[in-house]
Amino acid sequence: MTQADRWMLPDGIAEILPADAVQFETLRRRLLDLYHCWGYELVIPPMLEFTESLLIGMGHDVDLSTFKVTDQVSGRTLGIRADMTPQTARIDAHSFPRRGANRLCYAGQVVYARPRTPMGSRAPIQIGAELFGVDNLNADLEVISLMLESLQVAGINQVHLDLGHVAIYQSLVEAAGLNDEQRGALSAMLQSKATADLCEWVEGNVAEQKAAEWLKALPGLVGDQSCLGKARQLFSGAPEKLLAAVSDLSQVAESLSKRYPAVTLFFDLSEVRGYDYETGLVFAAYTPGHGQALANGGRYNGIGAVFGRDRPATGFSSDLMALSNLGGASADERAAVLAPDINGPDRAALWDVINELRGRGEIVITALADGADSELDARCDRELVAEGDSWAVKPRQ
Numbered sequence: 001m002t003q004a005d006r007w008m009l010p011d012g013i014a015e016i017l018p019a020d021a022v023q024f025e026t027l028r029r030r031l032l033d034l035y036h037c038w039g040y041e042l043v044i045p046p047m048l049e050f051t052e053s054l055l056i057g058m059g060h061d062v063d064l065s066t067f068k069v070t071d072q073v074s075g076r077t078l079g080i081r082a083d084m085t086p087q088t089a090r091i092d093a094h095s096f097p098r099r100g101a102n103r104l105c106y107a108g109q110v111v112y113a114r115p116r117t118p119m120g121s122r123a124p125i126q127i128g129a130e131l132f133g134v135d136n137l138n139a140d141l142e143v144i145s146l147m148l149e150s151l152q153v154a155g156i157n158q159v160h161l162d163l164g165h166v167a168i169y170q171s172l173v174e175a176a177g178l179n180d181e182q183r184g185a186l187s188a189m190l191q192s193k194a195t196a197d198l199c200e201w202v203e204g205n206v207a208e209q210k211a212a213e214w215l216k217a218l219p220g221l222v223g224d225q226s227c228l229g230k231a232r233q234l235f236s237g238a239p240e241k242l243l244a245a246v247s248d249l250s251q252v253a254e255s256l257s258k259r260y261p262a263v264t265l266f267f268d269l270s271e272v273r274g275y276d277y278e279t280g281l282v283f284a285a286y287t288p289g290h291g292q293a294l295a296n297g298g299r300y301n302g303i304g305a306v307f308g309r310d311r312p313a314t315g316f317s318s319d320l321m322a323l324s325n326l327g328g329a330s331a332d333e334r335a336a337v338l339a340p341d342i343n344g345p346d347r348a349a350l351w352d353v354i355n356e357l358r359g360r361g362e363i364v365i366t367a368l369a370d371g372a373d374s375e376l377d378a379r380c381d382r383e384l385v386a387e388g389d390s391w392a393v394k395p396r397q
Helices: 003-006 018-037 060-065 085-095 137-152 166-174 180-192 195-205 209-220 226-234 242-258 303-307 318-324 348-359
Strands: 048-050 067-070 076-078 101-107 127-131 162-163 266-267 282-285 290-299 313-319 336-339 364-366 381-385 389-395
Touching: 018 101, 018 127, 018 137, 018 318, 085 101, 085 127, 085 303, 127 137, 127 318, 137 162, 137 242, 137 282, 137 290, 137 313, 162 166, 162 242, 166 180, 166 209, 166 242, 180 195, 180 209, 195 209, 226 242, 242 266, 242 282, 290 318, 313 318, 336 348, 348 364, 348 381, 348 389
Parallel strands: 162 266, 336 364, 336 381
Antiparallel strands: 048 076, 067 076, 101 127, 127 313, 162 282, 282 290, 290 313, 381 389
């Protein structure tokens, strides 16, 4: 092993140095304070859990992203969390159950077995909020609003919000009578926006004429709010669940337009992201110049059933590092006060003065007698100076 091998980190894994660490931590505190003001209580799930509880109900993508190791104590398989949502659902269902609404939030590092995007981090800091126990649009609107407020706190002012509803796709594949294999093929074509291939596939696999027409038209139902009116006309006679989903999107759009008039709304009724576990409204926030979603979420009713408590749920999460890097919010970079060596004779009063300054929130750095303070000039713009029997803070000369 070379010396370089000892300090090199794995691909996609990075350390966070002081300037960035202060920035991230400042934003983390501001966001958690925001969630606290909205009534969301902080939980800190463990980094490791048995895979039976960590992965269940979350779909194939989360399974592939999860590092798995063998527990030397129990012999069972452990997973290093790749998503804190299932952990929060377990807490709501088992560790911290409540009747009615339960608002929980979290912030912590997750680990991906492989990066989700080219050159992406494999150890992002995930922050988010989940609302359990309420199955109506008021809960969805609260969560989306809190997500948009989070972006404002981060200093991200240009926001493009994508809205979709998983029930539209689910209703159509049920009406078409597709099996699991066919659903997988259709989902892949919708995700890749391969419209020509999709139309050809539908003609060869869907016998019911009306359902075939609806499926072929589905990729074209994207754009601004006008596409919802087109959907209502197109889906005349469609299953009630589908029509209710279009109505839900209209109501949410109307409310969000009033609350956040600067946010651009975009609709994609062919959205199938997370269709294997999400059950309703799905949403993602973007900003110009950044190709990946800054934050996303949706409704995922029923996930708590595997923990013995079937609960409606909706929530969102974001990558704190991406928010910090892209946002305009900055940390409070206060200058420090330089204090003389506190171990010299007759320095009891100096110790008391230093503690008083630190108690007021000042940064006080004590000089070291061995001369190892070459970096202090850059941080300290003031110093403690003896004035008779007392000490005073003075600008550094």
